[in-house]
Amino acid sequence: MSAHAADAELRLALVGVPNCGKTALFNRLTGSHQKVANYAGVTVERKEGRFTGASGRRYRLLDLPGAYSLTPTSLDEAITRDAVLGRLAGEPPPEVIVCVVDATNLRLNLRLVLELKALGLPLVVALNMSDIARARGYHVDRQALARELDLPVVETVAVAAGGAHALVEALDCREVPPPRGALPYRDPTPVEVVDTQREARRILGVTGYREPARQRALTLLDTVVLHPAAGLAVLAAVLFAVFQAVFSWAAIPMDLIDAGISRAGEWLLAVLPAGPLRSLLVDGVISGAGSVLVFLPQILILFLFILALEESGYLPRAAYLLDRLMGGVGLSGRAFIPLLSSFACAVPGIMATRTIPNVRDRMATILIAPLMTCSARLPVYALLIGAFIPARDIGPINLQGLVLFCLYFAGVISALAVAAVLKRTALKASYHPLLLELPEYHWPSPRNLAIGLWERARVFLRRVGTIILALMVVLWFLSSYPAPPPGADMPPIYYSFAGMIGRALEVLLAPVGFNWQISIALVPGLAAREVAVGALGTVYSLSATDDSAAAALAPIIAGSWSLATAFALLAWYVFAPQCLATIAVVKRETGGWRYPLAMTAYLFALAYVAAFVTYRVALALGA
Amino acid sequence: MTHAVPPRTASPEVALAELKVGDRAVVLRLRDSHESLGDEVHSTLAQRLLELGFIPGEPVEVVGSIWPGADPIAVRLGRSLFALRRREAAAVLVTREGASS
Structure with missing residues (x-):
């Protein structure tokens, strides 16, 4: 490598469709050298990291939100488009784009590569999950793909040590491209989209890309997991097991x-x-x-389960199962993932609502997110349950775990009720489509x-x-x-x-x-x-x-x-909006005081009423 | 009445939403859903369906649906699996392929 290449810091951006293993690759490249912030003026999470190549060249890597295309259907996708095009204020355009594609699903992934290539940007294609592709009998000809695409194509295994080696090598031998301004862009017409799809399929054909039949075990797993009755039973069992594990x-x-x-x-x-x-x-x-x-161990166990379920590909399936139920109160199945994250903490949950395309759906989800029992309530619940509920087993079920489960359940039920009211009154919205990818299962x-x-x-x-x-x-x-x-x-x-x-x-x-x-x-x-x-x-x-x-x-x-006081305090904690961080993030995400104030007011009102009713009923029953 | 059974290949175009679990089909085209969904929703929906691979000639299979009323449904397209509601699935016109298995 020449000396000038080692001097300059190269700005990279990672782009890829959701579930392509992009964030895993980002973790692989940057390790703990990450900085998480927000893009200027908007509320999309900006993840940047640094690493140094074997040549000594330094890189600054931006992990852009997953996007199926440059025609956005959500705020996240709009940020990705604008960052790629160099249209974001305060964000210099990336000098090289690394387009991450899932080697086990090129049919879905390759079109984005062609769309980026048409922009004329310096582009490197990372064939991610190439180990899984090989193990499962995919035929992917890297060299033929590079020839047909006329782009550098490298294999990466984001989850293995040294799995990004080929990518870093390919980046090391690139010249620093001349600086550029914002690119002109217009959304492609439907005919043009179909054309790039046909071109992607032509390339897959001539490079001899072959997919094996899906593993029978996975198909069998899906018939159970996606079954309207058995699937819900599995979901209930999973959630129940998580909460039992948190305690034991x-x-x-x-x-x-x-x-x-x-x-x-x-x-x-x-x-x-x-x-x-x-x-x-x-x-x-x-x-x-x-x-x-x-309470750190409990919080970490809960997060461990949420992270593992997310990585395994199960969470979107749960969203599919619950779409109907959530549709009943006017929410999209997509709201499930932000709401589930809110069980750990409402702050990341509220930030995850950015993937909900419809503004009113998103606001309704934000307003009910604090009703999901976040881990900050666990210390209070754990203290009161530990003090007032005997640690007895009823059959295989721990009584303390059961009470905890009921508290979580109360939060969910009231969230659905509040959403139903909101979506019929203040946040009535026109219909918004659901198109949710259910990614392949992966071991976390x-x-x-x-x-x-x-x-x-x-x-x-x-x-x-x-x-x-x-x-x-x-x-x-x-x-x-x-x-x-x-x-x-x-x-x-x-x-x-x-x-x-x-x-x-x-x-x-x-x-x-x-x-x-x-x-x-x-x-x-x-x-x-x-x-x-x-x-x-x-x-x-x-x-x-x-x-x-x-x-x-x-x-x-x-x-x-008294027992009545303990129950009243538990009921209070199901609702009370006692978290400055949540209120602050709601203000930031909704761009004003209207939603955070409305949220705080309705939650305190509910908390007072719930505690009052619980206390009086418990007293009447002799507690 | 020389042919007791009409040839399966001649089956007419139906909406993806009409298929049963286990049915396989081939995408013919996207239906104009301006009226049922409104202009803006229709064009973003159509664009996204095409981007995800619902293009003419592509084989699809319905692998699951939620009761009652089969809404939403899970559709396999190549190696991808997508969840879509009846209203989205109504925008994709397909033709049944072979006998349903």
Whole structure:
């Protein structure tokens, strides 16, 4: 390689139809050198990474959203088109396009290559999943394809070490193309689309491309998975197994984290002299942030299942099964994937609604996404279930798991009800078509799962480390000052700022069964749901007369709350929009305050009504 | 009445939405659905159907449908599998191929 090639940083863009393994290839090339942000002015996720070739040349790689063509049907596809054409503000046009094609489905993939080629852009074709193609008996002649396309074609295996080697080699020996401006473009006519399809099929014919018959096992699997009755049973079983696993697998790591936090608290108690600093560290930092950290295993297990289901190709099939059901409330089956992501966290879920083409469908999905039980509710649910529901088995079913499942179910049912109301009133929309690809099944790649989980863990730990920790310290201050008057007979926190706010709120919340401790915990819990657990920890460890900061929270609340109060708080948490991040992302995604304010108002109203009804009914039943 | 059974190849064009699970067919053309779907929806739908490979001469097979009323349906086209609702499937005109298996 000449010296000038090593100097310049080459800007690449990855383009490909959905499910071609593009993101896996992006992970393969860039590893952990990734930066996730948004495109300027729009809300499409922008993923960029860097890597260095064997020649020493540096690359900057943009992972564009999956697109079937340059004629967009969604915001994601419009971004891909504009980025390719160099029409995005603040985004220099890519110097080389890497078009990723699935070697096991060239019939679907090749047309996009021809469409990009017609633009006259420097283009490299990456024949991805070429290992699967070979193993399953596809006949793909790389050299003949390169000749017919008149483009460099390389084989890649995104999921194997060294699988992008040939691609990097091909990029290394390319000259840096001269700078260019935005390209002129017009959407092709239907006749032109058919022409490129025919050309793609001609090329596949003359290069001897042959597909083997589909594996019988996969076809058999689809007859069960896509069956209207058996498929729904499979879906219910999968979701139920996930929620059971979240509770049972996480038990051991959670105990370990819990023990570690207690140990740290005891150690600090032993080495530090009594005073405000020790109180801050033990009661604020350790017991506050620690009681949230303990739920990391559950959150990771839930994300692991969602990532694995996504990669395996099962999620779009679930969307197909549920389209009718969701159509009944006016939503598209496509809303299923954003809503499922919202079970982990509403923020990525709301961002995933960008793949819903119809604006009103998208707004309805955004408004109900917070009703999906996100992982931030898990700490609260886990605490209350652990404290009030006996860990008994009814046959093969764990009673605590069953209650958790019911809470998730309540969220889903109310989301469907809200959507039905919205789609019949404020967000009535004209018909929008469903054309959903159900991709081939794939074993999830451990490396992709690991990178995905790492991203999630980082986000969660960053929240614990920053927002939550800061809130815990503020709460500790509010709960410690001012000091109680001499001769006070209530716990010190009762006289603090937090106690004052809590007692004021209690007037409003007493009718739904909340005591002043809960009311206090809800104050910081307005910023982020899981903070309420830490806040309860602080409230109770501070209000306890002895100095047992590390005492477990569950037995304390089990001893001091009625069952009706616990159920009312669970009902409150099914609805209450206690997450600043969600409200912020809704504002960003909808471009104004209208939707976030409407969402916050209706969710608080539902939360209050649900908690009130639950409390009164539970009292009437003697709880 | 010399031919008791009419030749299967002469079967007329039907909408993809009319096929049963297990039916195989060949795409003939896209129906003009301006009236049933509206101009804008029709043209984006038609464009996307063509991009996905629903072009004349392409073999398709209905591999699944959701009760009641077979909506949506799952259609295999080459190595791809697509879910589409009856209204989308009504825009694709096909001719049945051989006896349904």
